[in-house]
Amino acid sequence: MTDTRKTAVEYARQHQSEFLDELKAIVSIPSVSSDAEHKPDMQTTADWVAAKLRALGIEKVQVMPTDGHPVVYGEWLGAPGKTTVLIYGHYDVQPVDPLELWKTGPFEPTVRGENLYARGTSDMKGQVMASLHAIEAIVKTSRLPVNVKFMIEGEEEIGSPSLAKWMAAHKDLLKADFCLNPDSGMIGAQYPTITYGLRGLAYFELRVYGPDHDLHSGVFGGVVQNPAIALAELIAGMHDADGRISLPGFYDSVRPLTAEEHENFLRLPTTAEFYKQQTGAPELHGEAGFLPVEQASARPTLDVNGMISGFTGQGQKTVLPAFAMAKISCRLVPDQDPEAVYQQMLAYLQARAPKTIRWELTKFSGAPASISELDLPGVRALAKALETIWDAPVLYKREGGSIPVVGEMQTILGIQSVLTGFGLPDDNLHAPNEKIHLPTWTKGTEALIHFFFNL
Amino acid sequence: MTDTRKTAVEYARQHQSEFLDELKAIVSIPSVSSDAEHKPDMQTTADWVAAKLRALGIEKVQVMPTDGHPVVYGEWLGAPGKTTVLIYGHYDVQPVDPLELWKTGPFEPTVRGENLYARGTSDMKGQVMASLHAIEAIVKTSRLPVNVKFMIEGEEEIGSPSLAKWMAAHKDLLKADFCLNPDSGMIGAQYPTITYGLRGLAYFELRVYGPDHDLHSGVFGGVVQNPAIALAELIAGMHDADGRISLPGFYDSVRPLTAEEHENFLRLPTTAEFYKQQTGAPELHGEAGFLPVEQASARPTLDVNGMISGFTGQGQKTVLPAFAMAKISCRLVPDQDPEAVYQQMLAYLQARAPKTIRWELTKFSGAPASISELDLPGVRALAKALETIWDAPVLYKREGGSIPVVGEMQTILGIQSVLTGFGLPDDNLHAPNEKIHLPTWTKGTEALIHFFFNL
Numbered sequence: 001m002t003d004t005r006k007t008a009v010e011y012a013r014q015h016q017s018e019f020l021d022e023l024k025a026i027v028s029i030p031s032v033s034s035d036a037e038h039k040p041d042m043q044t045t046a047d048w049v050a051a052k053l054r055a056l057g058i059e060k061v062q063v064m065p066t067d068g069h070p071v072v073y074g075e076w077l078g079a080p081g082k083t084t085v086l087i088y089g090h091y092d093v094q095p096v097d098p099l100e101l102w103k104t105g106p107f108e109p110t111v112r113g114e115n116l117y118a119r120g121t122s123d124m125k126g127q128v129m130a131s132l133h134a135i136e137a138i139v140k141t142s143r144l145p146v147n148v149k150f151m152i153e154g155e156e157e158i159g160s161p162s163l164a165k166w167m168a169a170h171k172d173l174l175k176a177d178f179c180l181n182p183d184s185g186m187i188g189a190q191y192p193t194i195t196y197g198l199r200g201l202a203y204f205e206l207r208v209y210g211p212d213h214d215l216h217s218g219v220f221g222g223v224v225q226n227p228a229i230a231l232a233e234l235i236a237g238m239h240d241a242d243g244r245i246s247l248p249g250f251y252d253s254v255r256p257l258t259a260e261e262h263e264n265f266l267r268l269p270t271t272a273e274f275y276k277q278q279t280g281a282p283e284l285h286g287e288a289g290f291l292p293v294e295q296a297s298a299r300p301t302l303d304v305n306g307m308i309s310g311f312t313g314q315g316q317k318t319v320l321p322a323f324a325m326a327k328i329s330c331r332l333v334p335d336q337d338p339e340a341v342y343q344q345m346l347a348y349l350q351a352r353a354p355k356t357i358r359w360e361l362t363k364f365s366g367a368p369a370s371i372s373e374l375d376l377p378g379v380r381a382l383a384k385a386l387e388t389i390w391d392a393p394v395l396y397k398r399e400g401g402s403i404p405v406v407g408e409m410q411t412i413l414g415i416q417s418v419l420t421g422f423g424l425p426d427d428n429l430h431a432p433n434e435k436i437h438l439p440t441w442t443k444g445t446e447a448l449i450h451f452f453f454n455l
Numbered sequence: 456m457t458d459t460r461k462t463a464v465e466y467a468r469q470h471q472s473e474f475l476d477e478l479k480a481i482v483s484i485p486s487v488s489s490d491a492e493h494k495p496d497m498q499t500t501a502d503w504v505a506a507k508l509r510a511l512g513i514e515k516v517q518v519m520p521t522d523g524h525p526v527v528y529g530e531w532l533g534a535p536g537k538t539t540v541l542i543y544g545h546y547d548v549q550p551v552d553p554l555e556l557w558k559t560g561p562f563e564p565t566v567r568g569e570n571l572y573a574r575g576t577s578d579m580k581g582q583v584m585a586s587l588h589a590i591e592a593i594v595k596t597s598r599l600p601v602n603v604k605f606m607i608e609g610e611e612e613i614g615s616p617s618l619a620k621w622m623a624a625h626k627d628l629l630k631a632d633f634c635l636n637p638d639s640g641m642i643g644a645q646y647p648t649i650t651y652g653l654r655g656l657a658y659f660e661l662r663v664y665g666p667d668h669d670l671h672s673g674v675f676g677g678v679v680q681n682p683a684i685a686l687a688e689l690i691a692g693m694h695d696a697d698g699r700i701s702l703p704g705f706y707d708s709v710r711p712l713t714a715e716e717h718e719n720f721l722r723l724p725t726t727a728e729f730y731k732q733q734t735g736a737p738e739l740h741g742e743a744g745f746l747p748v749e750q751a752s753a754r755p756t757l758d759v760n761g762m763i764s765g766f767t768g769q770g771q772k773t774v775l776p777a778f779a780m781a782k783i784s785c786r787l788v789p790d791q792d793p794e795a796v797y798q799q800m801l802a803y804l805q806a807r808a809p810k811t812i813r814w815e816l817t818k819f820s821g822a823p824a825s826i827s828e829l830d831l832p833g834v835r836a837l838a839k840a841l842e843t844i845w846d847a848p849v850l851y852k853r854e855g856g857s858i859p860v861v862g863e864m865q866t867i868l869g870i871q872s873v874l875t876g877f878g879l880p881d882d883n884l885h886a887p888n889e890k891i892h893l894p895t896w897t898k899g900t901e902a903l904i905h906f907f908f909n910l
Contacts, residue, residue: 199673201673201773203771203773210734210736210737211734211735211736212734212735212736213735213883213886213887214885214886214887215734215886216856216884216885216886217756217758217760217784217786218654218656218786218854218855218856218857219751219854219855219856219880219884220730220733220734220751220855221751221756221758221786221855222741222742222750222751222752222754222755222756222786222855223730223734223739223740223741223747223748223750223751224730224734224736224739224740224741225736225738225740226758226759228690228759228760228761228762228781229690229691229693229694229758229759231687231762232686232687232688232690232691232759232762233687233690233691235683235684235687235688235691236684236687236688236690236691236692237691238684239684275675275678275679278675279666279667279670279675279678279679280666280667280668281665281666281667281679281680281811282665282810282811282812282813283680283809283810283811284678284679284811285678285679285680285809285811286677286678286679287677292678293678295677295678296674296675296676296677296678297677299677300677301672301676301677303672303676303681303684303775304681304683304684304687304764304765304776305672305765305766305771305772305773305774305775305776306683306764306765306766306767306768306772306774306776307683307686307687307762307763307764307765307767307779308762308763308764308767309759309761309762309763310759310760310761310762310782311550311552311760311761311782312761312762312763312780312782313550313552313761314489315489315613315819316489316613316614316658316660316760316782316784316819316820317489317549317550317760317761317782317885318656318658318760318784318856318857318885319760319761319885319886320758320760321759321760321761324762325767326683327765327766327767327771327772329672329771329773331672331673331676331677354738354740355737355738356736356737356738356739356740357736357737358737364770364771365771399673399674400673400674400675400676400677401671401673401674401773402673
C-alpha cells in the first residue's frame with residue numbers, strides 16, 4: 001500500500017466516530033420528497049450537503065434549482081489529464097408510514113447492535129456519506145488523484161421527474177468519464193458486489209369495456225362477453241407454456257446473456273432456495289431455460305401489478321360488470337425499447353381482442369434498461385478496491401429493478417455508470433426500521449478510498 | 456266486467472298518487488340484506504310491510520324471526536272452499552355501489568319522466584306493492600274472492616340462506632294451492648309475460664395466493680408466478696373457443712331444449728337486436744348454436760362477477776401482488792345440481808392450477824333451476840288477467856335469473872309458482888339508477904285485481 005493510500009485509510013479509521021455523527025446528522029432531517037409538507041426539509045438537506053462539499057474543498061458548489069427539488073452540484077478539477085468521475089447520489093428519502101411499526105423514530109437515528117436505524121441510512125444518505133468520507137480521508141491527508149463532480153438530487157424516490165431535463169440543460173457542466181452510483185447494494189455482508197446492469201420498465205393500464213352498464217348476470221349472462229373474462233383471456237395469452245412473453249416481436253431485440261455472464265450468475269449466492277425464502281412462493285416460476293437469478297434480473301418480464309372488475313366486497317353480488325382493468329408492466333433488458341414494447345402490446349391487443357369488447361391501452365412510463373461493460377476502467381478500479389477490503393472475489397450482478405437516472409445518463413450525457421453500494425438485503429429499504437450495517441458501511445468508505453487511488 | 460271488479464279497478468286508478476307515495480316510502484328504507492350495517496333497516500322494512508298488511512285487514516300478521524333477516528307473514532282465509540294463494544315477495548335490496556354512478560340517491564326516490572328511480576323500485580318492492588295495492592283495491596271496495604297468505608322475506612338478494620329451513624318449520628302455516636311470485640319481469644312494456652322457467656345459481660369465490668407478501672416487481676419479477684396472471688389463466692381456461700364451459704362434466708345433466716320451446720323462443724321479441732340495445736355491448740357473445748334469448752335464459756353460463764388483485768389506484772405502483780381473487784358464478788338450467796357444479800369447479804382447479812400458487816375455493820350459494828307446467832289454474836287466471844289489461848297475447852318465457860325460493864317451494868311445500876312481474880329489461884336491476892316504469896307498474900296492479908277475480 002502506498003503511503004498516501006495508507007494514511008487516508010488510517011484517517012478514516014481514526015474518524016469513525018465523527019463520520020457516524022455526521023451520518024446521524026443528515027438522517028435526522030426528514031427529507032421526504034413525496035410530501036409537500038417536507039419541502040423546507042428538502043432545502044435544509046441540500047444546504048447541508050453543499051456545506052459538507054465546501055468543507056472538503058470542493059469548488060463551484062451550488063444548490064441548483066430544478067422544476068422540483070434542487071440538485072446539489074460541485075466539482076474539483078485539480079488533476080488535469082486524469083479521469084473525471086461524476087458521483088451520483090440522492091438526498092431524498094421514502095415516506096415513513098406505517099409509523100407505528102418503527103421501533104425508534106424514523107428521524108431519530110439509533111444504534112442497536114451493529115446497525116444504525118433511521119430512514120435514509122441505507123437508501124441512500126449512508127452511501128452518499130461513505131463517498132464523501134472517502135474523499136475527506138484523501139483530501140485531509142494528501143490530494144485527490146482524479147477529478148470529481150457531484151450531482152446529488154432530491155427526487156429519486158419519486159422517479160426523478162425533473163432530472164432528465166436538468167441534465168440536458170447542463171451537459172457541459174456534467175461532462176465526465178463515467179459515473180459512480182452507490183445506490184445499488186450488496187448480496188450479503190461477505191459478498192462485495194458490483195451491479196453492471198439494470199432492467200428498464202414499460203408500464204401500461206389496459207381497460208376493457210363490455211356492456212355500457214353493469215348488468216344482472218342472470219338476465220344477461222350468456223349473451224354478452226364478460227369484460228373480466230375477456231381481460232383474463234387477454235392476460236392469459238401474454239405468456240406461452242414456457243413462461244415466455246407472447247407479444248409479437250418481444251424478444252427480437254433482447255441481448256442474449258453471454259457465456260461469461262452465465263458463469264458469473266452461477267457463482268452468485270442468489271440460488272433458487274434464496275428466492276423461495278425471500279418470496280415465500282410455493283414454487284418458483286419463470287421463463288424456461290434460465291437460472292432464477294437470470295429470470296429475476298437479466299431477462300424481461302411481464303407482470304400484472306393490479307387488476308379490478310365488478311364486485312369485490314364481502315359475499316356475493318350477481319353482477320355482470322361493464323368494465324375491467326389491469327395494470328400491466330414489463331421489466332426490460334438491453335436492447336429493448338420501451339416505446340417498441342408499447343407498440344408490441346398494441347399489436348397483440350389488436351390481433352387478439354375480440355370484437356365483443358372495446359379496449360384502451362394507456363402508457364404510463366417507459367425507461368430503457370442499462371448495462372455497463374465489465375472492463376470499464378471504473379469497474380476494474382472498483383472491483384480491485386472491493387477485493388482489497390473484503391479479501392473476497394467481487395460478484396458481478398445485474399439488478400431486476402430500474403434506476404432511471406442510469407439510463408438517462410447514458411442517453412443524455414453519454415456516460416456509463418459503475419453501480420455499487422454498501423446496503424444489505426435486510427436493510428428494510430422503503431419499509432419501517434430502515435438501517436445500515438455499520439461495519440459494512442465503514443468497509444465501504446475504505447473501499448472507496450482505494451477506488452479513487454486505483455483509477 | 457263485473458261491478459266488484461270494476462269498482463276495484465276504479466279505486467286503484469283514483470289512488471295512483473297514494474300508491475306512488477307508498478312505494479316511495481318503502482324504497483326510502485335502505486334494506487340492503489348483505490350489509491350488516493343495515494340490520495336495523497331490515498327490521499324497519501319488515502315492520503313497515505307488516506303494518507301495511509294489518510291496514511288491509513290481513514290477519515295473524517307477524518314479523519317472524521329466522522336464522523337471518525325476518526320473514527313477514529300474514530293471512531286472510533275468509534273465503535272457505537276457495538283457492539288459497541301464497542303471495543311471495545322480498546323486502547330486501549341489492550347493495551348500491553358504485554354509488555357515484557347514481558344520478559339521484561339510491562334511497563331518495565325520484566320521478567324522472569315516466570319512471571321512479573331508487574334501489575328496490577323494480578327488484579322488488581315495487582312488485583310487492585303492486586300485489587298489496589291490488590288487494591287494497593279489492594278489500595276497500597268489496598271482498599277478496601280467494602284466500603291469501605303472505606310470505607315476504609328479507610334475504611332474497613343474498614340467496615335466501617335461511618328461508619328453506621324456515622319454510623320447512625312452517626309447512627302447515629304456508630299450505631296453499633300455488634304461489635304467486637311477482638319477482639319476474641316483462642320482456643317489454645307492450646308484452647305481458649308469464650315466466651315458466653328460471654335458471655339456478657352456483658356462486659364461488661376463488662382466491663389465489665402466490666408469494667407470502669407483496670413483492671417489488673423489479674427485484675422479484677420473473678422468478679415467481681404472478682397470482683393475478685395465474686388467476687387470469689384459470690379463468691381463461693373455463694370457456695372453450697365456442698363459448699362452452701370447460702368444467703369437466705358441466706353439460707352432462709343439462710336438459711335439452713324441446714323443439715316446441717325453440718319455436719316459442721323464435722316468436723319472442725327478445726332478438727339479437729334487443730339484447731344489443733339493452734346491454735350496449737359492441738357485439739353479442741355466447742354459446743355457439745343457440746338463439747340469444749336461449750343463451751340468456753335457457754342455457755347455463757359462467758361469469759366473473761368481480762375480480763381484484765394488487766394496486767388498482769391512479770397511476771402506477773410496481774408491485775408483484777401476493778394475492779388475487781375472483782367471484783365466479785354459474786347460472787344453471789334443469790337438471791343441473793349446484794353441488795355437482797361445485798365439484799366440477801373443484802375438479803377443474805385441481806387439474807389446472809399450477810403448483811406455483813395456492814388456491815382456495817369458497818362456495819357461497821347454490822340453487823337449482825326450476826320449470827313449471829303451463830296449464831296450472833293460476834297460470835290461466837293470470838294469463839287472462841294480463842290479456843285483459845294489455846289487450847295482447849301473453850308471451851311465455853324462461854328467465855335467466857335465479858329465484859331459489861321457487862325451487863324450494865316445490866321441494867318443501869309441494870307447490871308450483873306462477874311467476875310474473877311488471878319490471879322491464881332496462882330497469883337497471885342490481886345496478887346504479889334502478890327504476891320502475893310507472894305506467895307499466897299501474898297496469899300491473901290492475902292486472903292483479905283481475906287475477907284474483909279470475910281464480
